Amino acid sequence: MAANTKFELKLGPATREAFGQALVELGRENPDVVAVDADLSKSTFTHLFAKEFPERFFSCGIAEANMVGVAAGLAAAGKIPFAASFASFAVNKGFEQMRVLVAYPNENVKIVGTHAGISIGEDGPSQMAVEDISLACSLPGFVVLSPADEICMKAMVRAAAAHKGPVYIRAGRPKAPVVYPAGKTFEIGRAEWLREGKDLAVLATGLMVAQALLAADELESEGISAAVVDFCTIKPLDREAIFRAASMGGIVVAEEHLVDGGLGVRVAQAAAEICPCPMEFVGIRDTYAESATPEQLLDKYGLLARDICAAARRVLTRK
Amino acid sequence: MKRTSDVAALEAICKQTRRRIIEMTGAAKSGHPGGSLSAVEIVVTLFYDVMNHDPANPNWPDRDRFILSKGHAAPVLYAVMASCGYCPEDQLNTLRKLGSPYQGHPDRRFLPSLEASTGSLGQGLSLALGMGAAARLNGASWRTYVVLGDGECQEGQIWEAAMFGAYHKIDNVCAIVDYNKIQLDGFIKDVMELEPFVEKWRAFGWHVIELDGHQIPALQKAFAEAAATKGRPTVIIAHTVKGKGVSFMENNPKFHGVAPTPAEVELALKELQ
Numbered sequence: 019m020a021a022n023t024k025f026e027l028k029l030g031p032a033t034r035e036a037f038g039q040a041l042v043e044l045g046r047e048n049p050d051v052v053a054v055d056a057d058l059s060k061s062t063f064t065h066l067f068a069k070e071f072p073e074r075f076f077s078c079g080i081a082e083a084n085m086v087g088v089a090a091g092l093a094a095a096g097k098i099p100f101a102a103s104f105a106s107f108a109v110n111k112g113f114e115q116m117r118v119l120v121a122y123p124n125e126n127v128k129i130v131g132t133h134a135g136i137s138i139g140e141d142g143p144s145q146m147a148v149e150d151i152s153l154a155c156s157l158p159g160f161v162v163l164s165p166a167d168e169i170c171m172k173a174m175v176r177a178a179a180a181h182k183g184p185v186y187i188r189a190g191r192p193k194a195p196v197v198y199p200a201g202k203t204f205e206i207g208r209a210e211w212l213r214e215g216k217d218l219a220v221l222a223t224g225l226m227v228a229q230a231l232l233a234a235d236e237l238e239s240e241g242i243s244a245a246v247v248d249f250c251t252i253k254p255l256d257r258e259a260i261f262r263a264a265s266m267g268g269i270v271v272a273e274e275h276l277v278d279g280g281l282g283v284r285v286a287q288a289a290a291e292i293c294p295c296p297m298e299f300v301g302i303r304d305t306y307a308e309s310a311t312p313e314q315l316l317d318k319y320g321l322l323a324r325d326i327c328a329a330a331r332r333v334l335t336r337k
Numbered sequence: 338m339k340r341t342s343d344v345a346a347l348e349a350i351c352k353q354t355r356r357r358i359i360e361m362t363g364a365a366k367s368g369h370p371g372g373s374l375s376a377v378e379i380v381v382t383l384f385y386d387v388m389n390h391d392p393a394n395p396n397w398p399d400r401d402r403f404i405l406s407k408g409h410a411a412p413v414l415y416a417v418m419a420s421c422g423y424c425p426e427d428q429l430n431t432l433r434k435l436g437s438p439y440q441g442h443p444d445r446r447f448l449p450s451l452e453a454s455t456g457s458l459g460q461g462l463s464l465a466l467g468m469g470a471a472a473r474l475n476g477a478s479w480r481t482y483v484v485l486g487d488g489e490c491q492e493g494q495i496w497e498a499a500m501f502g503a504y505h506k507i508d509n510v511c512a513i514v515d516y517n518k519i520q521l522d523g524f525i526k527d528v529m530e531l532e533p534f535v536e537k538w539r540a541f542g543w544h545v546i547e548l549d550g551h552q553i554p555a556l557q558k559a560f561a562e563a564a565a566t567k568g569r570p571t572v573i574i575a576h577t578v579k580g581k582g583v584s585f586m587e588n589n590p591k592f593h594g595v596a597p598t599p600a601e602v603e604l605a606l607k608e609l610q
């Protein structure tokens with residue numbers, strides 16, 4: 019359990035880059051690891067794998083449905099395929115294939131969606147996945163991972179390869195704040211309790227974990243003691259962590275995703291079953307974003323530490 | 338099962354398969370008899386003559402793979418797999434009933450010796466090409482066969498996959514289109530014309546063989562040609578008759594997705610003696 023030292027925002031590599039590096043390392047260890055990509059390998063960083071293992075990399079062109087289908091075929095024949103694209107394309111265009119060819123037969127396919135959320139910035143809403151967690155979680159048997167930083171991503175790529183069955187990994191475009199020290203270990207299905215607190219718990223995922231840690235420092239200066247928990251695994255949900263958080267009497271969930279169908283809804287459902295408590299949700303509210311810098315968008319759409327603090331104060335008034 | 342290349346013996350198996358399709362769909366009171374009957378010679382020739390497989394050892398790593406991408410034609414696959422010994426023949430008439438291995442569309446959870454769960458059209462070719470790519474990576478010699486519906490080729494994913502197969506030279510995959518010219522809403526030409534169909538596949542870089550899909554010797558020759566074709570995948574455009582073998586079902590769009598009534602079952606079985 020980390021002591022509640024002040025969180026310093028220090029940028030590390032983007033989680034998509036960490037994914038690409040981890041894939042190469044995996045490739046060196048396991049000849050069955052293969053990759054498919056749909057003309058975005060320079061953005062998803064599968065180009066690193068393609069360069070080192072050209073015969074194990076399959077360029078699909080801009081054809082995500084086929085990409086997921088080919089991955090399923092590779093898996094059916096014993097390979098461990100990682101299929102990568104922007105989350106908005108891999109999941110939205112490959113969804114039916116994820117459903118029928120991956121989830122339904124429980125095929126050993128790893129889907130990696132990069133450029134998730136609105137922090138991709140200038141490219142705008144057609145490129146921004148704000149519903150991928152919801153869609154992936156709706157598929158029976160799928161494990162859904164959303165690492166916050168490089169260290170977590172690298173560990174989770176390894177965990178995904180070791181897990182037999184479908185996995186969706188969410189990755190971001192911008193440089194990711196460093197949350198974990200090197201050597202930290204992770205487990206699929208285990209939330210990471212990053213900071214102790216007494217008054218409420220902030221449950222966050224992806225880039226929002228760093229914002230949650232910043233928010234906890236700010237709240238502490240106001241005399242509010244907030245725990246911070248990283249839900250790097252969104253499915254299966256760590257119900258023990260939710261019980262512990264809910265037992266504190268108040269929860270804020272923060273995610274770079276539509277509030278409909280995301281982590282917050284899943285946490286609320288679990289809390290309703292095991293320990294209902296006042297909750298607030300920080301996320302995108304029934305809208306698509308726009309073009310701007312990532313910083314401007316996170317500000318405009320309410321995904322900053324400031325917004326988590328405001329939600330925390332609201333929770334406390336309802337305790 | 339007794340493998341055979343003898344055309345008369347294969348034709349006898351085809352007739353028996355057709356009887357089973359009629360009995361199964363009749364007992365289920367629903368299902369897709371028309372597109373099952375049109376694919377009989379294709380499936381029987383593959384399972385009894387062409388493919389390397391062993392019903393006693395369904396997980397044999399070097400077996401040839403078969404995918405019924407047009408999953409609604411499940412009855413023909415169930416009938417053939419049962420007669421080969423993969424699954425119980427005496428349960429064929431539980432088709433579409435609770436707990437049956439013979440689900441409405443092929444479902445590996447209920448029939449593990451299936452290579453794929455199918456039913457959403459357009460997906461099987463991608464799956465087959467992924468399997469083919471894996472076999473090539475492993476230096477394995479097994480081949481993958483995938484039966485596509487003609488209407489299914491209206492799906493965009495088929496053409497994504499067609500590009501992929503040719504570009505990556507996945508020559509250990511053979512697709513067979515059951516070109517019976519009818520889909521659920523009616524004749525293909527009245528719903529969404531596929532012609533010029535052979536030219537499309539050629540333009541996408543595939544080796545194309547066009548034949549009568551009810552002529553077993555032509556199918557045998559085509560599968561041998563496909564196996565000998567290197568550097569690109571092969572597609573067999575098999576001209577077939579929907580409802581083949583039962584006079585009142587032949588070329589009749591009604592029997593795409595409607596089961597025969599008990600009286601029709603009786604009539605059909607008389608014709609298939």
